[in-house]
Amino acid sequence: MNFPLWLNLTLNGLVLGTLYFLTAAGLSLIFGLMHVLNLAHAALFTWGAYAALWTYGATGNFLWALLAGFGAGLFLGLLLEILFIRPTYGKGIVQILLTLGLYMVLVEILKMIWGPSLLGFPVPDFARGTVDLMGLPFARYRIFLLILGGALFLLIYLLLTRTRFGMTVRAGVENPEMVQALGADIRIMFSATFALGAALAAFGGAAAGPFFRVVWPEMGLNMQLAAFIVVVIGGMGSFTGSAVGALVVGLSQAYMGYFFPDWALMANVGLMALVLLWRPQGLFAPGR
């Protein structure tokens, strides 16, 4: 394998990893803190993409589109937590069925508004075209995604490590009872974390629109499957684990997709199985 091809595949893997990370980070934090396996996460990803497409069409400004995606996720996440998740804390099986049902309802609402077909999502002007990477073309938008993903990782990392909110969330993942005994209102923390996780997924959907060039109502499903693999590999509740897991899965997808396309998904599932055998709690799982 020559170096330019290797570089191209690696960068593509990192771009995929960025999208997986945005979906998986919220999923992981929500499960780690609240023990909620949110199967509606895929729908939040998709809602972010549609909200961004609608806003982009209305304003022509991609920054507003990204913010609309984030905002839609924040609002929907808060709504879902207060109306449906909060009354069912501690009821694992009820939550799984409930979030699965919510996924279906949210996707059907999208179909009612925008129809079931693919809708084109144009690449914003500033990121159109390709750059030459040692003789191989590489889409500008993918470079933008890499920068965006890196910046967002840094931002959330700072939020989790440098603010009292982040410190409380990390402590809550380890010992939610003690966090309450120290004076933190766990309900507010749960709502905020759920909304943040939903907003990250929706932001991922918004950013993924021009990457896929189209949006469709079930677009979140594949992302969710990959995100679950990422979370199992990285460890439930670990933000760093989500980032590392996402990059591993993204890179494996890119390499396998090029050399053995039929085995790409199999490789990721195999990777997950290996981690489960060697370290069932995931590579970076916080201790309890």
Place this chain on the structure above:
Amino acid sequence: MTELLQVENLQAGLGLYRILHGISFSAREGEVLVLIGRNGAGKTTTLRSIMGLTRILGGRILWQGRPIQGWPPYRIARLGIGYVPEDRGLFRLLTVEENLRLGLRQSRLWRAQLKRVVEIFPDLERLLSQRAGTLSGGQQQMLALARALMGENRLLLVDEPSKGLAPLLVERLAQHLKAMARDTTILLVEQNLPLALQVGDRFAIVEDGRTLHTGPMEELARDRNLQETYLGVKMGEVAR
């Protein structure tokens, strides 16, 4: 001395299983009240119930005369009640500094409170950037107590702090608790008699989820029968 906390005929349990059948005592401002009793008598459940971590099935808990039973734990904590559980409740993946900061009520008081806490636990100052999970047992106990102090709490509920500590460390722990008691009321669950006698002002005996007797610490120091029955001290053993 005014009564800070009154517990009246407290009943509590897990699900349908009732653990406390009638706990009554009061903690006066500035004192160290020690709950003693055999394993499984209901001492830990009493502390957890006061903190709002166990379901209350009956009775009352009064904070300065105001009923607080059934309140969520965060509201109880914000009254100025700190809790140091038996397992210390530390966040092992967080640093010592982060653990201490989580004990603070107001972030702007960090420096002032740290200074106050370091006066009692000087060792913690050099461990601030270390993860709590990497500390020794004695250091972890210090951190758990220090974190409870950071919140300027008026009452501390401390559950078996000497558990798992070497005798030399228990002696140091006694000094720490005495220093903490200078400006905080402490409700202490403790099975280590010398430690209880050294720091306690009064004691309450808990047996089968009920309080049987309360009295001044001198009474417990004198009464070998009480020591043998509720603390497992054998006749002929030196209490102090």
